[in-house]
Amino acid sequence: MTIPVLEIKQVSKKFGHYQALTDIDLTINRGDIFGLIGENGAGKTTLMRLITQLSPLQQGQITLLGETGSHYQQALSRIGAIIESPAFFKKLTVAENLKIFAIQHGLSGSQLIDQTLAFVGLAEKANTRAGRLSLGQKQRLGLGLAILPQPDFLILDEPINGLDPAGIIEFRQLLKRLNQERQTTILISSHILTELYQVSTRFGFIHHGHLIQQLTKAALDEANQSGVLITTPMVASAARILDQAAYTALQVIDDQHLLVQATAADPAKINQILVSGGVAVTAINQRTGSLEQYYTALLRKEGGK
Numbered sequence: 637m638t639i640p641v642l643e644i645k646q647v648s649k650k651f652g653h654y655q656a657l658t659d660i661d662l663t664i665n666r667g668d669i670f671g672l673i674g675e676n677g678a679g680k681t682t683l684m685r686l687i688t689q690l691s692p693l694q695q696g697q698i699t700l701l702g703e704t705g706s707h708y709q710q711a712l713s714r715i716g717a718i719i720e721s722p723a724f725f726k727k728l729t730v731a732e733n734l735k736i737f738a739i740q741h742g743l744s745g746s747q748l749i750d751q752t753l754a755f756v757g758l759a760e761k762a763n764t765r766a767g768r769l770s771l772g773q774k775q776r777l778g779l780g781l782a783i784l785p786q787p788d789f790l791i792l793d794e795p796i797n798g799l800d801p802a803g804i805i806e807f808r809q810l811l812k813r814l815n816q817e818r819q820t821t822i823l824i825s826s827h828i829l830t831e832l833y834q835v836s837t838r839f840g841f842i843h844h845g846h847l848i849q850q851l852t853k854a855a856l857d858e859a860n861q862s863g864v865l866i867t868t869p870m871v872a873s874a875a876r877i878l879d880q881a882a883y884t885a886l887q888v889i890d891d892q893h894l895l896v897q898a899t900a901a902d903p904a905k906i907n908q909i910l911v912s913g914g915v916a917v918t919a920i921n922q923r924t925g926s927l928e929q930y931y932t933a934l935l936r937k938e939g940g941k
């Protein structure tokens with residue numbers, strides 16, 4: 637059964653005359669890891685700030701964990717968030733930071749703190765001042781603070797920024813464990829699309845404040861099928877000729893690109909068929925689909941509108 641954790645309806649946001657978000661409709665269901673993708677300034681942080689009420693909602697409706705209006709605050713106590721950089725007291729130790737956060741949130745028990753330290757891999761740094769942690773350890777402390785209240789829903793804005801490759805992998809594993817072991821639903825933004833692809837179960841693309849597309853990982857994989865990518869100024873003729881030559885799984889990506897969706901297709905043979913049919917081929921490549929390619933193609937389409 638799908639249970640919505642977050643329902644955003646027709647949300648728009650303006651800063652003065654600047655329209656930062658326009659008519660956003662988005663539902664995140666329990667168990668999702670929702671990857672939010674967009675260029676710098678697209679509106680990702682603004683959306684997260686609206687959800688967490690760090691910024692006032694001007695237009696539209698947001699329902700969080702089934703609550704809206706005057707009960708929204710109650711729902712907020714059941715979520716964890718890292719928006720922009722994680723905030724903590726630099727002069728206090730890691731354990732003291734967690735303790736203060738626990739007190740602020742009406743949580744008690746050193747067991748919870750120990751558990752959280754172990755979960756984020758900071759048990760050995762419990763008595764280190766937070767300001768002395770490495771960047772990756774700081775990110776983990778940020779995550780520790782966010783998950784301390786055992787939230788149902790976690791909002792993470794660029795949580796892996798600045799991490800080294802090993803740190804990124806560790807962070808990914810932490811998020812997957814949270815999702816699988818504690819059924820935590822996660823909304824995460826990142827510019828590292830290879831990483832976002834690994835961790836997310838659904839994706840949403842924001843462009844100039846519009847949510848231009850949402851899709852599941854399965855749908856993305858299907859749309860992103862590997863195959864042979866043909867670049868040609870004669871896409872329509874190329875498609876007709878290949879169809880006649882029994883290449884039926886064809887995807888016209890845009891007016892310059894055509895994909896033959898068959899992993900076993902031979903680029904040299906396809907090239908020969910096209911050239912002998914009088915089609916000019918600018919380039920022909922074996923393609924392995926990726927989130928990055930999908931996103932680039934989506935932006936190309938948006939740019940062409």
Ligand SMILES: Nc1ncnc2c1ncn2[C@@H]1O[C@H](COP(=O)(O)OP(=O)(O)OP(=O)(O)O)[C@@H](O)[C@H]1O
Pocket residue numbers: 651654656674675676677678679680681682683
């Ligand atoms: N408080 C504010 N006042 C005025 N403009 C703002 C404010 N906050 C955000 N904006 C503008 O709204 C737009 C969206 O910003 P936002 O921070 O949401 O983008 P983003 O998608 O998170 O980008 P990035 O990937 O760079 O973090 C930007 O053009 C930004 O300059």
